Each structure stands twice: as C-alpha cells, then as structure tokens.
Amino acid sequence: MIKIENINKSFGDHDVLKNISFSFERGKTNLIIGESGSGKTTLLRILIGLHQIDSGTILYDDKKFNQLSIKEKRKLRQEIGVLFQRGALYDFMNVEENIMFPLTMFTEKSDEEKIYRVNDCLKRVNLENCNNLKISELSGGMIKRVSIARAIVMNPKYLLCDEPNSGLDPKTAIIIDNLIQEITQESNITTIVNTHDMNSVMEIGQKIAYINNGEISWTGNKEELLKSNNKQLNDFVFASELFKRLKKL
C-alpha cells in the first residue's frame, strides 16, 4: 500500500498540490484522474522521488519515503516498477537488453537465468521472440509492452504508470489497460495509473482519485463515478459526446 498524507508542493508562487491525502491499495488499480495541468503528473513524480515535497508524508507500506537515506531510497526504488508516458526505453539497447538491464544492475543472476526471466516477461506481455528488435523498430503499443516487461522484471511491489495508453489506438489501449490490471491482481501489487482517458477509467478504475486544481475533489470507483454529483468531475467525465450520450441512456 502507498499512502500519502497532507502533501503540498509548489513551484515558485504556484501551488501545484494542496494538502493531498489518499491511500493507494494493494491488489487494485488505483487511478489518478484529472485534466491536463491539474497536478497528477507532479503527484506521480513526487511518488517516485523525482520531485521533492514541501510538506507531508509518503508511506510505502511502513517506510516513510521522505525520511529515507539516499541508500535506502535506492533500495526501495528497486521495488518500484515505472511505466513512463513515452516508454523511456534505452535506445542504445535492444528489447532484450532493455528488459535485462535492471537484472544486470541489481542481481547476481547468471546470463541463462536472466534470459529465462526476460523471456518470461516478454511472454507475459505477448511479445515472444522480439528479443533482438531495436527500439526504433517497435510500434507505439510494442514500446508500452516492452516498458511493462521492464517494469515487472524485478517483481516489483509497486507499479506506477504515467498515462500508459496515451497515443495508442482504442483497441491497443484496452490491451495495455487489461495487461496492467492482470499483472496487478496476479502479483498482488500496488498499482497507480495516472490518466485522463475515460476509456481507461471505465476499463480498470477500481479506486479513483480525481484531482482538480491541485486538490483531490472526489474519490470512489468507476461505478460511483458515473453517479457523482460533483460538478467539476461531471464536466470532466462527460466532456466527450460519447459519454454525454451514455449519460442520457
């Protein structure tokens, strides 16, 4: 479980996050939703330690993230799998080397063991026999899947995804969403997905936090979301013609 308590963050005079508290549950896909510029990417970057908070507490199970030493943070980060918006795959490595990289850096496994684990992860994301492909040869959906394979290769306890299906067609987006949910439930890990895609929300939203102007203004699940009376949330959810028509049904 990841718990955040009274998180505040500002850049200069601009308050990006205001007194945010939320609990991301284990075994569930926890979604942070909100409009562009609402502060959700900042929150995700805070959770993975790329931004420092002004005040508040971040708890990874019983560990206070902001009170850990650099060494302890590095150790904890090995338990966190991160899926970046654009994949962030190393373009000087091929698919196999990308996925194998965390194993080479942090484990003493033999080459055979590492290749076995890489193949296992590639199979999990339906990309068997793609080991030797260059990153430039991959499609958008394949890049996301290789990124997921790299994120899960160390058997993480936490999986953090920043807009995992941005730039993908609806069919591939659903495949990626379902893959994230399946991995979350199979491995019983804490997954946080940062998205503004309503299809994703309806597909995998088991626990949702809606951020508006740096504040959490609504929490619930995907069923409760459609029945909410929160005006800002309704404006966000029913912005598209498709969802407006759904509401009328």
Added chain:
Amino acid sequence: MKYLLLHIGQYFIMIKKVFSLPEKKRIFLKQFNLELEKTGLNSLGIVTIISFFIGAVVSIQTAYNFDSPLYPKYLIGYATRESLILEFCPTMLALILAGKVGSNIASEIGSMRVTEQIDALEIMGVNSASFLILPKIIATVLFFPILIILSISIGLLGGWIGCQTSGITTADFLYGIKLDFNPFYVTYCLIKITVFAFIVSSVSSYFGYYTKGGALDVGKSSTKAVVYSSIIVLIFNFILTDLLLA
C-alpha cells in the same frame, strides 16, 4: 554573474556524482568500450585529414615567410615541428573535437533527458551521471592523447608533402624536424590534450545532462556545449602554457 555561479556549482555537483564508484564494473567496461569507439575510433578520419592539411599549410606558409637566403632551409622543418607539437595539434584538435565529440555527447545525453530515459535510470536506483558520463570522460581522456600522437605524425607527413611544393629538400626537412628536439614539448602537448579531453567531455555532458524541454532544447544544449567547451579550452590553453612554459 549569478547564472555563471549557478552553472559552476551545478557542474561540480554533477562531477561529484560522476566520480562515485561504478555500480557494476562489467557494465562500466561495456559502456567504456562503446564510448572508445564513438568518441575515439570514429574521430580517426577527421583527425587524419585535418592534421595532414594543417601540417602541409604550416610548412608552405613557413617556407613562404622564410624565403630570405639568410635563413637555412632546415628551419622550415624545425618551425613546422614546433608549431604542430606546441599549438596546432593539441589546441586546434581540441576545438575540432569539441565540435564533433562535444556536440555528439551533449545531444545524446540531452535526448535521453527529454525522453525520460535518465529519469528511468534514476528511478531504478542507478546513478545516471556515473553510468552515462564516467565512461565518456575516461574514454576521451585516454584516447585523445593517442589521437594527438597520430595527429603530430600525420601533420609532419603533411608538412613534408608541403615542403615538396616549396622546393625544400627532404634532407633539409628531416634535419629540421630532428634539430634541437625537446622531449618536454611532447609531455606539454600530452598534458594539454588530457586536460582538454576532460573539459570537452565533462562540459558537453553537463549541458546535455541538464537539458530541459524538447528536441529544440537538445539542439540548443548541443550548441552551448560546443561554444562553452571551446572557450574553456582556450582559457586553459593560456593557463597551462603560462604554467608549463613561461
């Protein structure tokens, strides 16, 4: 002034991160071999061409200026050797490599920064500065002196070819390049190029590592890397010459 101090401070913070122990020696060696090829071996062509023509032009210009019968002909070989070892090879080569290697380093690291690859390394718990920059610095510091020895040799060959067009005999040229040879000048040249290699690789890495924005900013970082490393090379050329020869 405030920005200058900020950059200097950030540069030294980065250098401190770079020179922490590599996490895995095997990975470091793999990266080091890649960098040797990229920054060193791939520069052999340009170094050979530039050194040859600099050597040829220096000898022709020297011959043109020493056309008085009072000057012995072997002075052309002597002047060519001294010019190449003391100044042309180390400084010009460092400036040219700042353009080729420096812009390559800055754009490579800058692209990795804007595509979140460096963030991905940091999140995994990898010291990204050490992983990406240390192999580049070590590779350039070790390989640039080899390039400079090659450059001097090719430059002298170019000088000899240049002499042929100016009517200087091979015997005079060879006598000149052996005359009153001071081995310390080669040491001076190697010290200079080692320092320049460090400046080019570390300053270029700095501009790449702290790139913010998108593709356009990678281009800006690359330009800044070339401009600033060239200026710092020239400043250190003056300082080292004053310290070692004055």
